[in-house]
Amino acid sequence: MSTHDWVEKAPDHVAAYLSERRLDEVECIVADLSGIARGKAMPAAKFATQTHFYLPNSIFQQTITGEWADDGDSDFLEPDMVLKPDFSTACAAPWTADWTMQIIHDMFDQQGEPMPVAPRNVLKRVLGLYEARGWKPVVAPEMEFYLVARNVDPSKPVEPPMGRSGRRAAARQAYSMSAVDEYGPVIDDIYDFAEAMGLEIDGILQEGGAGQVEMNLRHGDPVKLADEIFYFKRMIREAALRHDCYATFMAKPIQDEPGSAMHIHHSVIDKATGQNIFVKDDGTETQEFLHFIGGMQRHMPSVIALLAPYVNSYRRYVRDFAAPINLEWGRDNRTTGLRVPVSEPAAKRVENRIAGMDCNPYLAIAASLACGYLGLVNKLDPAAQFTGDAYDSADGIPRDLTSALDLFEAATEIQEVLHPHFASIYTAVKRMEVNAFLQVISPWEREHLLLNV
Template sequence: MKELTKWLETNKITEIECITPDQTGIARGKIMPTDKFIAEKGIRLPESVLMQTTTGDYPDNEIYYRLLDPQDIDMELRPDEKAAFTVPWAQEPSAQIIHDCYDSMGNLMPLSSRAVLKNVLKLYEDKGWLAIVAPEVEFYLTKRCTDPDIPLEPPIGRSGRQESGRQSFSIDAANEFDPIIEDIYDWCEDMHLDIDTLIHEEGAAQLEFNFRHGEALRLADQVFIFKRTVREAALKHGIGATFMAKPISGEPGSSMHIHQSLTDAKSGANLFSNKDGSASNLFYNYIGGLQTYIPQMMPIFAPNVNSYRRYLPGANGNAPVNIEWGEDNRTVGLRVPKASPAARRVENRLPGADTNPYLTLAGNLLCGYLGMTQDLKPRKPVQYRMGGEADETVPWNLEAALDEMASSEVIRDALGTKFVDGFVATRWAEYEGFKRVISSWERQYLLATV
């Protein structure tokens, strides 16, 4: 705590948000004065927060009491000194510090999404490998709307007009939102978030920020904080920001593409390339692992019922509905960008922006790890434009995806049965809540006709 205490003093921090990501990626925790934080060196929270759904509900009693202590006991949260960030939008000097969750025996809580990623990274560490990732995060800016029955609209830009039509990579369209973009960049710089490129995506008022490549745990932390940053910047300017996978009907969905490569932990050499510059066996094994295990991991890459609205089989949607791979091919699910041997990597284009960054990175890296340790071979690369035909090996709806993950013994062995059961249970609980809501489509087309 010495370095962290010094950092708090240097930044004159008076208040601290002690946070940890739940399974959805929502920040849960407590806010306390700095002197109390330093004295207590951590906080306690009920372990049930790790089984909380987006709506604040919990799975049914049977699974809840099987996975959690029936007395709803506390877990211990310990701060990660390398995951301390300022809160630049706060009115007084504040910090947000990410914590890890431990049980009474000092073990990481298996239901913690951050613990899941740390456990996968330990597999890499034991092999002398270091996973390098670079997320690309898309989101929509929207006009403020407090009625969930009213469709979202683009906000008013600097010109006083709403954006319309397709504006992919338009500089002028991005400049419409300069005030909020400048705040995002300034705040990210203040927090030392490694954001790099900004582009205007295809949708109306849809933006994408790319992160510089780095170690997986630190990038997961940064994406977790970045989402909070964007929402706060939007609030400051009287508009909304959403990372929903498909927030607006007729507009493209929002993704979180993950670039990933493998390096030697000691030398830093890219293990996806041989010394002569050609692709290595580990590179092909990694892709083979993604193709083999993505179907069993889909609830991690697409965790909500809305997530699957991005995937439009047969409609040539902007999200891939396949797990083919190809070099410099944006129509496949697993793209290999054109790059030097030292920068050889694979990009998974399936995950949505609504995913938990810790679980998304853990899922990608676990698929690749299994491919490398099991010597799995990929399919032949695709050298043509893929159409909208859906890959039959992948579950393209939440119900099928949850069943697939729940029945996978390989995933249970790798991630732990308790996590798989808990994660699947929270997804089912949310889905059951969704099914209780009657949609406007049902009222419009069925009310007077069936």
């Protein structure tokens, strides 16, 4: 296979990017449990001569701090996985000094079976369950993130970035165009990089935090959208670095500022008819619509560990502070964890407002769809629609990672949907991360406890 052969299998934007250019390098990448890009880079000529590549399966046992977790059921010999390129995911890495392409790979064991712990495969497994019932989920994610000043000393608080006015970005400026203009050069690079990569942005706006940005993506296939978020997170970080600042997807990077969410909009299409199963022909809502919500209310507490995967994630869940802490549902009600946006009947959908932007997009979308799926197949009815301020309702989700992992570990029905081996590895990794966090003494503890207790 020559470079020309595989480029023909790639999307049109790849050929456009490489027009009259010599491809130098190909990055063969996968997403680990944290959503970090792992893999290997190689000369383009070398890539063109191979059909698959190898990585040890232990990359899915690595914690965010670089340690290795053991669930008691993993092979300590670290056998290789087989990586096969998905050429539909090929796109440029336009921030590099040479002409480089990225390609997401699918992961299999040496017998050719999909690796159940690979996040992309977890999402595909959930979609396969929908497929078997004649359904096709559609999702639309919203990304929130912060642009922050360079922070090379972890002991110092994170600060907003310096804008073009020479002042630090201000908070409480949601939807302000002038606030976005303060860091316009970063946004310009994000647009330029996205065009080169063939990624489509629906819109960019200023959110409520100082230096906080929201980016909306179009609706579409869940795997494709998860791939795009995976690419976007890496690309946005690179765009920020060009302008002497950082982009962070940490759920709560700045004290007293709102956290960053990854809201997920869901609908489900009947493959035979092409119709949204959430609405009838006359535009009224179906029982399936209510059952989907019922499944999310019943099962989402069990998957919060995937939607809020770090100890910091739970700092975002603050009452009356732009992050729902409940699983109430309501129409056009942003205080509820499950919101039904205003839409035309054909676009009827349910928005999950619980997930944080620090999530792995494959796992968060898979978990959210898994809850809806169980509601559909088990015909679960939701609670009555909430019509007031849902911040006044009872908390509906665990408020720390340990509690969330306890619920996930006990949720056998959800584990069967996602895959039991994945659940075992994920729990082991996250419990090791919690234990590592508990060894750290924070500035708050030194300030308030050192001399007072």
